[in-house]
Amino acid sequence: MYLRALKYVSPQFCDEEFNIIKNIGTLNNFPIEFIDLAFEKAKKSFYNVLPLVKFDVMNTLCLAYNLDISMLRKPLLMLGIKLIYKYNHKMCDILVKNSPSCKEASVYAINCACSEFYIGQTNILVTERVAQHQQCVRANDSSNALNVHYGICNQDINWNQPITLINLNDYFSRNMLEAAIIKLIWQNNVNITLGTYTIDNFLLKFIVDQYKLNDLLKSKGLDRR
Ligand SMILES: [Zn+2]
Incomplete structure (x- = not known):
């Protein structure tokens, strides 16, 4: 609720909205520490905006999507590299060729x-x-x-x-x-x-x-x- 208020409520009405949210939490018997922690987390999430980086082909990395690779998106963004995905539709894209070149076959x-x-x-x-x-x-x-x-x-x-x-x-x-x-x-x-x-x-x-x-x-x- 706090995060939604930060995102969508006009600045002049924010304090009023925060009070309403706090009252709703109190009326529902949430501990005050829990309500304050939720507020701090919402502020941290809302204001922790990554720097706007202009991307072009020189700082964009295109990899085949999988879950492990998607975990790299944020660390790469911190380094100014945008990770974009391509999706595989062909069998040869899905198969991994990891066998070493073998001259003995x-x-x-x-x-x-x-x-x-x-x-x-x-x-x-x-x-x-x-x-x-x-x-x-x-x-x-x-x-x-x-x-x-x-x-x-x-x-x-x-x-x-x-x-x-x-x-x-x-x-x-x-x-x-x-x-x-x-x-x-x-x-x-x-x-x-x-x-x-x-x-x-x-x-x-x-x-x-x-x-x-x-x-x-x-x-x-x-x-x-
Ligand atoms: Zn024989």
Whole structure:
């Protein structure tokens, strides 16, 4: 009530209004200390006006809105910086890209001495991914293609010489390429699925041309045998 009076009552009538408010508080059995405190708070809020700052693009900060960022508005204003918000409507604006650029992400192959091989993709070091496959074999993981092959082949898997076919950071491209290579050399690989994406013949031809897959596989010793 005090704050409303400060905002809307003409100055010459303010004292009268303040007395009315005080009387209303007293009649309703509010302690006098409580009424005075409310008056002090109202004055503090009303007179604590931030300096008027002229804004232009040089002192305006535009960030995507979220609750945490909105808490910065007042501190930034004290520094003469106006915070304005933009609102996100696209999925790519909402998703946070916080993964470091990784030069190790790749599509790779693991050979078996029987001349068949496994095709995989990973965003970690190939040697680390190989170690994970070895762990799956030790644990007899039936969902792991190399373990399935290990169980039916009497030759050794060449764990020590995995082949990096191509480094690709982009998750989508990496999985597309993995699926394309698996399909292209399905007769010679030990994979038990065709990869994350379904590649039809038209798309396979496009990817084979785009990445010169036949030359790539030949240079790595993985051409169709
Ligand atoms: Zn084998």
